[in-house]
Amino acid sequence: MKFKLFRWKAVGPLLLLFILLGVAVWIFAEPVARETTEEASTELLGTQVDLGKLDLLPRRASVELQALQIADPFVLTRNLLEADAIRLKLNPAALAEKKIVIENLSLSGMRFGTSRTTPARAPSGKGFTPQVYRAVQQWTDQFKVPLLSLTPVDTIRQLVLNPDQLTTVKQAQRVLARTDSTRKALEQTFQQLDIRPTVDSARALVQRLSATDPKALGIEGTRQAVQSVQQTLRDITAARRRVDSLERNARAAVAFLGQGVEMVNQATQQDVAFAKSLLKLPTFSAPEIGTALFGKVSIDRFKQALYWAELAQKYMPPGLLPRPRPGPQRLRAAGSTIEFPKAAEFPQFLLQQGSLDFSIGGTSPVRGAYTATVQGLTSAPALYGRPAVISVGRRAKGSAVAAVDIGAVINHLTSNTHDSVNARLRGIKLPSFDLPGLPFRVTPGIGSAELVFSMRGAALSGRWSVRANKVAWTADTAGRKANDIERLVWRVIGGLNDLSVMAQLGGTVSSPQLSIASNLDQAIARRLKAVVGEEVARAERMVRAKVDSLVAEKVQPVKRQVAEVQTKAMQRIAGERQRLDQVEAELNAQLKRLTGALAPGLELPKIKL
Amino acid sequence: MLGLLKLIQSIIKTLHSAGTPGQVAAGMALGSALGLTPLMNLHNLVIFSLLVLLNVSFGGGMLGWMLFVPIGFLLDPVFDAVGLRLLTAPGLRPLWTDLTNTPVVPYSNFDNTVVLGSFVGWLVLAVPIFFAARYGVAKYRATVGERVRQSRFYKAITASQVYNLYKMFRP
Numbered sequence: 108m109k110f111k112l113f114r115w116k117a118v119g120p121l122l123l124l125f126i127l128l129g130v131a132v133w134i135f136a137e138p139v140a141r142e143t144t145e146e147a148s149t150e151l152l153g154t155q156v157d158l159g160k161l162d163l164l165p166r167r168a169s170v171e172l173q174a175l176q177i178a179d180p181f182v183l184t185r186n187l188l189e190a191d192a193i194r195l196k197l198n199p200a201a202l203a204e205k206k207i208v209i210e211n212l213s214l215s216g217m218r219f220g221t222s223r224t225t226p227a228r229a230p231s232g233k234g235f236t237p238q239v240y241r242a243v244q245q246w247t248d249q250f251k252v253p254l255l256s257l258t259p260v261d262t263i264r265q266l267v268l269n270p271d272q273l274t275t276v277k278q279a280q281r282v283l284a285r286t287d288s289t290r291k292a293l294e295q296t297f298q299q300l301d302i303r304p305t306v307d308s309a310r311a312l313v314q315r316l317s318a319t320d321p322k323a324l325g326i327e328g329t330r331q332a333v334q335s336v337q338q339t340l341r342d343i344t345a346a347r348r349r350v351d352s353l354e355r356n357a358r359a360a361v362a363f364l365g366q367g368v369e370m371v372n373q374a375t376q377q378d379v380a381f382a383k384s385l386l387k388l389p390t391f392s393a394p395e396i397g398t399a400l401f402g403k404v405s406i407d408r409f410k411q412a413l414y415w416a417e418l419a420q421k422y423m424p425p426g427l428l429p430r431p432r433p434g435p436q437r438l439r440a441a442g443s444t445i446e447f448p449k450a451a452e453f454p455q456f457l458l459q460q461g462s463l464d465f466s467i468g469g470t471s472p473v474r475g476a477y478t479a480t481v482q483g484l485t486s487a488p489a490l491y492g493r494p495a496v497i498s499v500g501r502r503a504k505g506s507a508v509a510a511v512d513i514g515a516v517i518n519h520l521t522s523n524t525h526d527s528v529n530a531r532l533r534g535i536k537l538p539s540f541d542l543p544g545l546p547f548r549v550t551p552g553i554g555s556a557e558l559v560f561s562m563r564g565a566a567l568s569g570r571w572s573v574r575a576n577k578v579a580w581t582a583d584t585a586g587r588k589a590n591d592i593e594r595l596v597w598r599v600i601g602g603l604n605d606l607s608v609m610a611q612l613g614g615t616v617s618s619p620q621l622s623i624a625s626n627l628d629q630a631i632a633r634r635l636k637a638v639v640g641e642e643v644a645r646a647e648r649m650v651r652a653k654v655d656s657l658v659a660e661k662v663q664p665v666k667r668q669v670a671e672v673q674t675k676a677m678q679r680i681a682g683e684r685q686r687l688d689q690v691e692a693e694l695n696a697q698l699k700r701l702t703g704a705l706a707p708g709l710e711l712p713k714i715k716l
Numbered sequence: 717m718l719g720l721l722k723l724i725q726s727i728i729k730t731l732h733s734a735g736t737p738g739q740v741a742a743g744m745a746l747g748s749a750l751g752l753t754p755l756m757n758l759h760n761l762v763i764f765s766l767l768v769l770l771n772v773s774f775g776g777g778m779l780g781w782m783l784f785v786p787i788g789f790l791l792d793p794v795f796d797a798v799g800l801r802l803l804t805a806p807g808l809r810p811l812w813t814d815l816t817n818t819p820v821v822p823y824s825n826f827d828n829t830v831v832l833g834s835f836v837g838w839l840v841l842a843v844p845i846f847f848a849a850r851y852g853v854a855k856y857r858a859t860v861g862e863r864v865r866q867s868r869f870y871k872a873i874t875a876s877q878v879y880n881l882y883k884m885f886r887p
Contacts, residue, residue, distance in 0.1 A: 111771050112770065112771055113769055113770065113771060114768070114769055114770065114771050117768045117769055118769065120768070121765060121768045121769065200819075203819035203820060204816070204817060204818070204819055204822055205822035205823055206822075429803070429804065429809065429812075434828045434829065434830060435828075437754060437756070439754045439788065439789065439792055439830060440792035440793070440795075440796055440830050441830070442792075442795075442796045442799060442800075442828050442829035442830030442831070442833075443796075443800065443828070443829045444825070444827050444828045444829075445803045445804070445812070445827050445828075445829070446816070446827070447809070447812050447813040447816040447817075447827065448813075449813045449814075449816070449817050452817045453817075
């Protein structure tokens with residue numbers, strides 16, 4: 108029987124199956140693409156992305172998105188961006204290589220900061236973006252922004268301190284243990300040193316020689332006696348070297364104990380600060396007041412910039428090395444998908460040119476026509492060869508509102524990455540915010556704000572400033588009556604029409620530094636100092652006395668023992684050295700006597716030992 | 717339960733089909749690709765087309781698919797490791813880079829560690845699967861096959877409507 112390789116009768120059913128598959132794709136492609144886009148965008152940006160509708164326009168190689176909402180990851184009830192319609196013109200050649208190259212992007216009906224009808228889901232899970240979100244939240248915790256305390260000073264009489272809360276006691280116990288071990292180690296070293304045999308032997312030689320007449324020894328006897336003296340002198344020199352070495356070790360050990368004592372003193376300072384914090388004493392330090400008043404609101408601004416910069420670092424890596432990313436979610440294991448960028452080819456994602464013309468109407472102070480451009484936003488900056496540039500501008504001639512200028516540059520061409528954003532808003536209505544820890548709210552009104560943020564590698568620099576000259580203050584003392592100090596501060600700030608805040612960020616991502624200055628700081632500090640300064644100083648003295656009384660019985664013995672170890676060690680070293688010096692001098696005298704008898708009046712050359 | 721019944725039905729039908737043991741075994745070797753590798757990928761469309769077009773046992777293919785699905789899940793960590801090793805091998809990087817930048821090829825998802833690892837795993841296992849299946853089918857037919865054919869259970873299965881549809885694709 109002839110074997111047939113192909114089953115020709117199955118061609119028809121197979122074609123039918125392909126047609127059915129094609130019809131299924133035709134029907135379900137758009138809803139599936141919409142859901143996939145939502146899921147992928149949410150995962151990429153780390154914040155909920157909703158899409159009302161997605162239309163595929165294959166003939167024009169375009170995609171049209173409608174009712175796009177991107178939630179603010181830090182304020183879940185607000186949208187960062189809302190757009191009625193977005194049209195993406197894709198590059199078909201790139202699409203054939205499973206790459207998304209957007210030749211042109213146009214948006215219409217854009218709105219910013221709109222309220223959401225349902226709050227967005229908080230970033231969660233183990234993906235990259237939730238990790239960045241959590242890392243940025245932890246980053247903000249590093250700043251330890253103090254609350255401005257306006258508690259009446261008369262509460263200081265309630266200070267109750269538990270010695271277990273004080274780090275000085277623990278530190279003193281550590282130093283005490285260290286002192287004991289140092290004392291034992293030094294004792295052991297002294298025993299090992301043991302210069303007594305050398306000294307005893309030298310003394311015996313001195314006694315023997317002093318009882319001998321050099322003239323009766325003869326030349327041979329004198330030579331042997333001189334050799335014995337020289338050998339003993341060498342032994343003494345070796346013993347002295349051992350003493351010197353021991354002294355160096357002892358001094359190092361004692362210095363180490365001294366550091367411990369210094370740490371105890373520092374711990375006492377910390378305990379005093381801790382005790383003061385329990386009293387919630389008002390501070391007169393203008394920088395501290397500035398940080399307390401505007402720290403949180405400033406950090407919030409920098410936090411958002413850092414979040415997007417961290418995402419850019421991840422999604423726009425420099426170089427052309429293969430890059431792994433998590434594979435698609437499916438029943439089977441996702442694995443990793445590796446990208447292989449190649450010079451002179453399309454990157455996996457590229458937004459060549461995005462032009463956004465939008466307007467904000469109504470009576471809003473930010474109404475007017477806006478122009479935004481996005482260029483070179485890509486997953487492989489090294490392939491594109493130019494930094495990504497985003498700019499948003501608004502000009503409204505004759506309007507009360509002056510201008511909005513936002514510019515961002517993402518330069519990941521080399522490993523020396525640099526991300527920066529510069530946003531300048533003039534003549535716009537600034538959002539009101541609460542003063543942390545105080546029952547006051549500030550409404551800056553129309554003013555100007557500026558945010559400059561730069562991340563070069565891990566180095567951060569930033570500036571956030573707000574300036575307004577028609578500030579309104581609101582006191583919220585519902586449910587309780589303001590105390591004297593709060594009323595005092597209210598009188599200070601209530602009389603101010605101007606607000607000028609300048610926050611500066613520096614350092615690195617792992618060790619950021621924030622400094623804040625405002626026109627309120629000095630005013631509040633001066634007034635507080637004038638009114639409650641003397642009382643606070645008295646309270647501080649009382650706190651110090653209280654801490655000192657609690658730690659004294661633990662700290663004083665430690666300091667005493669450290670001093671005792673130091674003194675004893677040095678005395679013992681001096682004693683040993685003195686014994687060696689003494690016996691050496693006696694030996695030299697005997698040597699001189701011996702050599703003088705051998706050749707009276709003859710000066711022998713000095714013996715080098 | 718239904719899935720188990722279908723599996724038994726498929727096994728019985730395939731083992732007693734008119735196809736030679738070689739045709740059944742070839743079908744199983746091809747069908748095992750559908751089970752061992754993630755299903756929704758371009759290469760599986762090709763495998764399915766081959767199962768339909770080539771003169772191999774389609775039932776064997778379906779049987780191979782069903783039998784190797786759990787094995788595929790179990791071996792996923794191994795496939796992931798194999799795929800990662802292949803995709804990160806410096807010597808193969810030019811090949812993967814060229815394939816990534818070739819039209820249509822990236823839609824095969826070869827750049828995914830599990831897809832590539834499982835596909836290579838299937839290529840390696842296909843020949844042993846073929847020979848083992850051919851031996852097993854021949855041995856079955858020579859020993860208990862005829863007794864099963866005479867059983868009521870077999871007659872009940874072959875009488876079903878599904879069987880008639882199946883006969884259309886039998887070798």
